[in-house]
Amino acid sequence: MVNGFECPIPISDYDRITLAHGGGGRLTHRLISQLFLHLFDNEYLRPLHDGAVLEMDGKMAVSTDGFVVSPIFFPGGNIGDLAVNGTLNDVAMCGAKPLYITLGFILEEGFRLKDLWEILVSIKKRSDEAGVKVITGDTKVVERGKGDGIYVHTTGFGRVLEGVEIGPHRVRPGDRIILSGPIAEHGIAIMSVREGLEFETPLKSDTMNLWPLVESILKAGKEDVHMLRDATRGGVASALNEIAKSAGAGIVIREEEIPVRDEVRGACEILGLDPLYVANEGKFIAIVSPERADELLDILRGVPGGEEARIIGEVVEESPGVVQMITAFGSRRVVDMLSGEQLPRIC
Amino acid sequence: MVNGFECPIPISDYDRITLAHGGGGRLTHRLISQLFLHLFDNEYLRPLHDGAVLEMDGKMAVSTDGFVVSPIFFPGGNIGDLAVNGTLNDVAMCGAKPLYITLGFILEEGFRLKDLWEILVSIKKRSDEAGVKVITGDTKVVERGKGDGIYVHTTGFGRVLEGVEIGPHRVRPGDRIILSGPIAEHGIAIMSVREGLEFETPLKSDTMNLWPLVESILKAGKEDVHMLRDATRGGVASALNEIAKSAGAGIVIREEEIPVRDEVRGACEILGLDPLYVANEGKFIAIVSPERADELLDILRGVPGGEEARIIGEVVEESPGVVQMITAFGSRRVVDMLSGEQLPRIC
Numbered sequence: 021m022v023n024g025f026e027c028p029i030p031i032s033d034y035d036r037i038t039l040a041h042g043g044g045g046r047l048t049h050r051l052i053s054q055l056f057l058h059l060f061d062n063e064y065l066r067p068l069h070d071g072a073v074l075e076m077d078g079k080m081a082v083s084t085d086g087f088v089v090s091p092i093f094f095p096g097g098n099i100g101d102l103a104v105n106g107t108l109n110d111v112a113m114c115g116a117k118p119l120y121i122t123l124g125f126i127l128e129e130g131f132r133l134k135d136l137w138e139i140l141v142s143i144k145k146r147s148d149e150a151g152v153k154v155i156t157g158d159t160k161v162v163e164r165g166k167g168d169g170i171y172v173h174t175t176g177f178g179r180v181l182e183g184v185e186i187g188p189h190r191v192r193p194g195d196r197i198i199l200s201g202p203i204a205e206h207g208i209a210i211m212s213v214r215e216g217l218e219f220e221t222p223l224k225s226d227t228m229n230l231w232p233l234v235e236s237i238l239k240a241g242k243e244d245v246h247m248l249r250d251a252t253r254g255g256v257a258s259a260l261n262e263i264a265k266s267a268g269a270g271i272v273i274r275e276e277e278i279p280v281r282d283e284v285r286g287a288c289e290i291l292g293l294d295p296l297y298v299a300n301e302g303k304f305i306a307i308v309s310p311e312r313a314d315e316l317l318d319i320l321r322g323v324p325g326g327e328e329a330r331i332i333g334e335v336v337e338e339s340p341g342v343v344q345m346i347t348a349f350g351s352r353r354v355v356d357m358l359s360g361e362q363l364p365r366i367c
Numbered sequence: 368m369v370n371g372f373e374c375p376i377p378i379s380d381y382d383r384i385t386l387a388h389g390g391g392g393r394l395t396h397r398l399i400s401q402l403f404l405h406l407f408d409n410e411y412l413r414p415l416h417d418g419a420v421l422e423m424d425g426k427m428a429v430s431t432d433g434f435v436v437s438p439i440f441f442p443g444g445n446i447g448d449l450a451v452n453g454t455l456n457d458v459a460m461c462g463a464k465p466l467y468i469t470l471g472f473i474l475e476e477g478f479r480l481k482d483l484w485e486i487l488v489s490i491k492k493r494s495d496e497a498g499v500k501v502i503t504g505d506t507k508v509v510e511r512g513k514g515d516g517i518y519v520h521t522t523g524f525g526r527v528l529e530g531v532e533i534g535p536h537r538v539r540p541g542d543r544i545i546l547s548g549p550i551a552e553h554g555i556a557i558m559s560v561r562e563g564l565e566f567e568t569p570l571k572s573d574t575m576n577l578w579p580l581v582e583s584i585l586k587a588g589k590e591d592v593h594m595l596r597d598a599t600r601g602g603v604a605s606a607l608n609e610i611a612k613s614a615g616a617g618i619v620i621r622e623e624e625i626p627v628r629d630e631v632r633g634a635c636e637i638l639g640l641d642p643l644y645v646a647n648e649g650k651f652i653a654i655v656s657p658e659r660a661d662e663l664l665d666i667l668r669g670v671p672g673g674e675e676a677r678i679i680g681e682v683v684e685e686s687p688g689v690v691q692m693i694t695a696f697g698s699r700r701v702v703d704m705l706s707g708e709q710l711p712r713i714c
Contacts, residue, residue: 044600253391
């Protein structure tokens with residue numbers, strides 16, 4: 021029994037994935053019908069056809085994402101939580117209410133069936149919370165040593181809210197930059213496990229569904245939200261750089277406005293990491309019109325997960341494509357894109 | 368230069384994927400903008416946002432598929448050809464014209480950039496041929512030894528043809544079973560490389576886009592095509608078993624009607640494989656109404672790739688869920704679902 025879900029096939033600690041689970045025969049069929057269909061049963065999945073057929077209309081947002089996080093289980097979640105939240109958040113960043121998700125697994129021979137069940141239960145919980153249906157899936161198995169337990173690929177779909185248009189072309193000088201909360205928690209949670217660090221307050225991943233936050237500001241000011249981006253791989257620094265480059269605009273942020281929890285800052289110092297470049301899985305940046313910025317900030321702060329949102333800077337005319345930070349000492353420095361790899365396999 | 372496509376960044380034999388290519392920083396950005404965007408440029412992909420926004424209306428078919436084939440390059444294609452054709456074929460099996468595809472890559476550190484380029488060019492060619500746009504993607508890199516060169520995940524979308532309804536609920540006793548051509552070619556092509564077998568006529572994978580074939584019979588008799596299934600993993604035997612089980616109907620096929628090329632049959636004998644269970648990547652089964660079966664067969668034979676289509680059997684009332692074969696000697700035997708794994712990593 022995991023989180024209230026009983027697995028329909030009895031699983032012992034010794035049951036493991038075999039190559040035959042990916043062969044398209046009897047064992048694949050059993051895995052799909054007894055585990056996947058049992059948990060995710062809905063009208064789209066039930067026919068177990070090669071694909072799902074669904075009615076769509078209007079502007080749909082589609083996003084695809086692969087998850088290779090190591091370790092697979094970490095403080096605050098597992099690869100299943102990340103896969104659902106991460107993909108649906110990308111859909112949300114298009115201004116779209118997430119509706120459907122597809123699941124693809126690459127399993128390594130020898131992976132524990134118990135662990136797979138626990139991940140599937142997390143996927144079930146996160147997708148139920150988000151009101152999202154799993155519509156189709158795929159499972160492949162590779163030989164021992166050719167994978168790393170489990171890799172997950174998800175594609176999410178959602179309907180863009182009426183009248184909403186999110187994109188770099190809408191970013192204008194003067195726009196304010198809202199950050200939805202304190203940064204670097206996901207990356208540090210993963211790194212502290214890998215490095216065997218222990219803290220008084222355990223550091224947990226911030227993985228969460230961002231749609232309720234996004235929806236709150238879109239409903240209050242659909243014209244005033246110009247651009248959205250979650251600050252995942254490469255952290256806030258990379259997300260801001262991508263916005264600056266795609267919008268052809270300059271960005272100036274103030275270091276003292278960027279929230280970082282003390283224990284996260286401490287861990288960053290020990291690990292030699294700059295929190296601006298560390299991955300988040302439950303934080304986003306919204307570029308909004310200056311006239312409504314304070315009001316939208318207040319709304320965001322009223323939604324769970326947005327309590328510590330801040331206006332961290334603004335869009336400027338000078339230095340298009342460049343992100344600058346006014347440091348705590350009042351000097352300016354360029355916040356460049358991450359070059360090289362800081363934290364492999366963070367998501 | 369690969370197949371007429373020049374790579375925009377000079378690639379030597381020594382250039383390889385590094386962990387930094389998956390870090391979300393500068394190298395990821397370069398990979399995406401200089402390779403992916405260069406090849407697949409279109410209005411959905413160009414904004415390089417987290418997701419793509421597109422207009423959809425009506426019944427859409429969605430299918431997702433992971434590809435872990437080994438070897439990555441094989442006679443008749445590579446993992447890129449398979450990924451596009453395989454996913455779009457699943458969309459086609461829903462009676463839908465494929466329109467869009469997403470691409471997810473899991474690359475192993477050390478993978479040759481040259482090989483990645485060759486695979487991307489194949490993806491470009493196959494998607495262009497099919498009139499399909501690559502709308503969004505994702506790239507992750509895992510450490511050396513945690514993957515196997517490249518794994519690909521694709522999600523395909525298409526619009527279901529007006530008035531078409533494909534599904535096991537439409538299968539009726541008396542319906543004829545059409546097989547689109549000779550079987551077992553993909554699986555045998557892969558296995559002969561793995562086993563180092565050489566034949567006078569080289570055995571090539573049959574990977575192809577099945578939509579033109581499917582479209583031809585749907586346009587001629589949208590009411591008369593009841594069920595479609597491509598015979599991939601687990602071969603024709605598994606596809607027929609899935610149809611029989613999901614439709615709650617019996618199926619009888621005649622061995623002598625099932626086309627197998629001589630060289631494939633020979634290879635199957637050497638390798639100890641039953642061609643009925645060997646994977647195809649360019650063959651499908653159509654369950655059609657008896658009144659129009661001959662006419663639809665003629666139409667299929669007029670389309671490239673369908674010249675050798677045959678009616679191989681029919682749906683019966685007795686033994687629901689069971690597939691039986693009348694052998695060349697006139698006896699009957701049950702064609703069971705594949706149990707265990709015959710050919711790992713065939714797709």
